[in-house]
Amino acid sequence: MPEILSLTPVDAVACCPPMATTPLTEESAAVLAPMLKALGDPARLRLLSLVASHEGGEACVCDLNDAFDLSQPTISHHLKVLHGAGLLTREKRGVWVYYRVDSDALAALGGLIAGAGR
Amino acid sequence: MPEILSLTPVDAVACCPPMATTPLTEESAAVLAPMLKALGDPARLRLLSLVASHEGGEACVCDLNDAFDLSQPTISHHLKVLHGAGLLTREKRGVWVYYRVDSDALAALGGLIAGAGR
Secondary structure (H helix, E strand, C coil): CCHHHHCCHHHHHHCCCCCCCCCCCHHHHHHHHHHHHHHCCHHHHHHHHHHHHCHHHEEEHHHHHHHCCCCHHHHHHHHHHHHHCCCEEEEEECCEEEEEECHHHHHHHHHHHHHCCC | CCHHHHCCHHHHHHCCCCCCCCCCCHHHHHHHHHHHHHHCCHHHHHHHHHHHHCHHHEEEHHHHHHHCCCCHHHHHHHHHHHHHCCCEEEEEECCEEEEEECHHHHHHHHHHHHHCCC
16 A cells, blocks of 8 residues: 555645645545545535634534534535545534544645645 | 626635635635635646646646546546636647646635635
8 A cells, every 4th residue: 555545634745745846646646636625515615614713613513504504414424524534623522523624634735735836 | 696706716715814714605615616626636636736847837738648647638628627727827839738827826725725724
């Protein structure tokens, strides 16, 4: 198995030299593309921004229900996709799961994209 | 028509306050998600990085053929998707179309993603 596939998403992003100087390897692209694909949906993008800007930097489905014309199971599904992609962390407290943005992953991913234009 | 939809992708990205302080509007998310979706494919991500790191910062399909186990029409298709999403600019010279990364769009998009973690 290529080493990069055994890394966490943050490590995988942080591993890579700037795209403007060195082309991404096939292995790096295979790790990074699913993170970007997870963000490439308007509802998930808004959910991520809602979690990011929510009081205390965390939110559960219960906090997000009113902001969307989406059902609670649909919101839960999108949050799971963002978590699965390594963009949100989660913690169960009581009956709810609370989500937080993974700042390191977003900073690294954002830096990689911005760096492609340099 | 919402004003944001009449903006170019760069303006649309630059318009938006940091996601960590203000949730994205539905209109902004609708403009930004297709840019991220375009990047959410391993082949397109590698193509973007190949264009970004190519000599002179530009490349045509003729320059990229050897780097991929993909046909020229498939590479052309992916380049068109990246151009349609506002991530590559294009210029026809002779028989070839040359692509360049749109540095402003990538810088703004990358900054927006990185900013969600702050």
